[in-house]
Amino acid sequence: MVDENFLAERFQENRPRLRAVAYRMLGSLSESDDALQEAWLRASGADTDEVRNFQAWLTTIVGRVCLNMLRSRQQRKEDSLEIHIPDPVVCAEDDTNPETVALTADSVGLAMMIVLDTLAPAERFAFVLHDMFAVPFEDIAEDLEKTPAAVRQLASRARRRVEGHAPVPDPDLAVQRTAVDAFFAAARDGDFEALVAVLHPDVVLRADGGVLRASQTVMLSGARTVASQAQLARTMAPYVQRVLINGTPGAYVVKDGKPFSLMSFNVVGGKVESIQVILDPERLDAVALQLAA
Structure with a gap:
């Protein structure tokens, strides 16, 4: 097992990416922070002898935590309002903070976040991890207990909904x-x-x-x-x-x-x-x- 200080350093250096994963999965900044805390507890207690790519490993842990949170949220049906806009990430026009940049990269505007909120948890998990963070379908399939082909279909269905309801804004x-x-x-x-x-x-x-x-x-x-x-x-x-x-x-x-x-x-x-x-x-x-x- 790797030294805990080494693992803490890897977690901290990947924190902007990990928080971006959580935000895209949950649409809530406070819940994203909760997810990262839970992910760290899981990571620090895990056997890391076979881990070769800590970024990918930590990404899947955060994604798995968020998937469970989404499923729990769906069961509670806690959002009673018909219209809910996810938490915004707001900054000055000249902000260059790395964590802010990671949260707002890839044209993930509020319009797209609204569409992501309409996806089933498994669809959102597959789409966010594969399309936004390049996690292989094989790894996602293991977490969802599905075949890679089934996960590919989930991501494809989610992608069509996103493209149909949240067009990518002008690049300029x-x-x-x-x-x-x-x-x-x-x-x-x-x-x-x-x-x-x-x-x-x-x-x-x-x-x-x-x-x-x-x-x-x-x-x-x-x-x-x-x-x-x-x-x-x-x-x-x-x-x-x-x-x-x-x-x-x-x-x-x-x-x-x-x-x-x-x-x-x-x-x-x-x-x-x-x-x-x-x-x-x-x-x-x-x-x-x-x-x-």
Whole structure:
């Protein structure tokens, strides 16, 4: 068995990757930290004599812990709200923290995280570990007690759902920011047609008010419907702060020193394809802590 200090060093150097695995599996930053703690307890008590690739070994341990957490979550059916937006990773536009970069890499915006939340635990496990972290199907099959062919089908089914409901945003961050800036400029000016022009015809807006603002938990679709709603928020435009949310341009609205909302945009082909809005005061306080860190 390897020295525990050596194992602790391997765990720490892989921590950004491991937390990224947990976040993509769970969509919750606090649960991701819990998963890493549980994974370390399992790893530190395991026989490592046959381990040759510690990164791959630790990745599968974290994935397995998260799979169990997802299955437990599904059994409890703890999420009663029909619309739930996963925890955002929010940072300044010039943030280069390695852990933040790992969490927001590969265009895993909130739109994709929402779709990942709709997958069955086994589908999410197969898709995240294989498609996002290059874990071989043979290794995933062992954890799921399925054949590699069956796991391949799980990942393929998950991939089709993700591609169908969460298109990859434009690779150029400047193009995305231009669309977001145009959205707020039009909202500020009350220019309805300009708002419609920057929105994809089938744009979807999801707003998660949480328990405290449950009445504000809504989903709207269609450019003209979403544009009408955006016009109602024109008074908030002067209080918008530019941020990155899961690696894509977003807006953090702070009025009178208090966070009011967080808006994430998925921009595809220069058009806003989806908008995710968090209005839950408790989660907005957590965002304030992220930005202050």
